[in-house]
Amino acid sequence: MLLKSLDEIQEYIEQNGIRFFNIYNDNFQCRCGCGEVLLDSELLEKLDYLRSLIDEPIKITSAYRCKEHNARIGGKPSSSHLKGLAVDIFIPNNHYRYKVLDNVFVEELFNRIGVAENFIHLDIDENKPQEVCWGYFN
Numbered sequence: 001m002l003l004k005s006l007d008e009i010q011e012y013i014e015q016n017g018i019r020f021f022n023i024y025n026d027n028f029q030c031r032c033g034c035g036e037v038l039l040d041s042e043l044l045e046k047l048d049y050l051r052s053l054i055d056e057p058i059k060i061t062s063a064y065r066c067k068e069h070n071a072r073i074g075g076k077p078s079s080s081h082l083k084g085l086a087v088d089i090f091i092p093n094n095h096y097r098y099k100v101l102d103n104v105f106v107e108e109l110f111n112r113i114g115v116a117e118n119f120i121h122l123d124i125d126e127n128k129p130q131e132v133c134w135g136y137f138n
């Protein structure tokens, strides 16, 4: 289910027992200040489960992006961030990265994964190649 406003996200959180995320602490909206937001509830469910498994906070550094903001920061025009189907989460250290990837693979939580130095991109876009893990190399 595609959630299309902060109210819809909060309502989903309250009605479906999402434990670790809420609209007050977690930046689901586009970062440019446009106020727009899209978030697939399946992505939220998976993040909440991942959070319970790693037992450490998850800081979302990028969730939904409007077209303009995505272009401005150099995102691909086809980015899953535009559809509410991807998030980037902050990776503070090597052990945290290991725990995230370990649980993502063991639990088969995501099969589209991008690994950067300080974030991991988690993506549920079914209209793109599955079982892919890429790096952000310069």
Ligand SMILES: [Zn+2]
Residues within 6 Å of the ligand: 030, 031, 032, 033, 034, 035, 036, 065, 066, 067, 068, 069
């Ligand atoms: Zn925006």
